[in-house]
């Protein structure tokens with residue numbers, strides 16, 4: 001996928017990683033639609049703000065209708081309520097699923113015809129190391145990211161026929177508002193955006209942006225005991 005000359009739509013482009021994606025795409029010569037719930041919050045020069053709430057079907061349809069030439073879709077928008085599946089509120093659990101799973105699904109379905117019209121194009125889904133491992137206390141987000149991972153695999157297989165490349169980004173903590181409460185080491189979202197776009201340009205199925213993601217992916221082969229050592233007797 002050639003980034004220069006492409007037309008990208010980034011969801012959640014007003015801050016955090018999404019803003020970094022939009023910035024890097026402009027630098028690489030793409031036309032950029034910056035999707036945001038509040039388009040007036042988009043402060044990047046050189047992008048076209050587009051109103052887009054990924055959980056609102058009317059908003060998704062309007063964004064698709066107002067564009068028409070998207071060849072690279074970046075599903076970046078994300079919520080983090082830090083909610084336990086067992087003890088948290090069902091409303092927060094639904095928010096996580098609605099944003100990460102149903103939102104990504106709705107946007108992908110709405111924009112797939114534009115990607116096809118562009119000759120196939122590409123989708124980049126922003127997943128997480130938490131697509132692969134569940135954290136106590138944050139399990140609603142983890143479940144939503146796991147569902148989004150499965151969705152990403154489905155999109156890759158089902159859109160192959162129209163020539164759409166689907167790349168998954170897995171990453172641990174990044175230095176954004178979402179992880180402001182975290183004291184562990186965090187990646188620079190500008191660096192992560194560059195790595196992910198390099199992966200898209202190279203046609204990679206997945207980009208593992210940090211050592212933690214690589215380590216946890218290796219852990220999948222070791223089964224439950226490898227990923228959850230606290231369960232070992």
Ligand SMILES: NC(=O)c1ccc[n+]([C@@H]2O[C@H](COP(=O)([O-])OP(=O)(O)OC[C@H]3O[C@@H](n4cnc5c(N)ncnc54)[C@H](OP(=O)(O)O)[C@@H]3O)[C@@H](O)[C@H]2O)c1
Nearest residue numbers: 012016017037053054076077078128173174176177178179
């Ligand atoms: N930060 C991390 O440590 C980390 C690690 C792994 C993966 N991720 C993933 O990286 C992606 C970006 O997160 P971030 O770290 O940049 O978080 P962030 O700084 O909190 O930004 C989240 C972005 O998503 C937008 N958003 C939330 N709900 C939305 C909706 N319904 N419709 C449209 N936009 C919506 C927000 O818009 P508003 O300004 O309107 O709220 C904001 O632009 C997410 O998918 C997240 O799950 C983050």
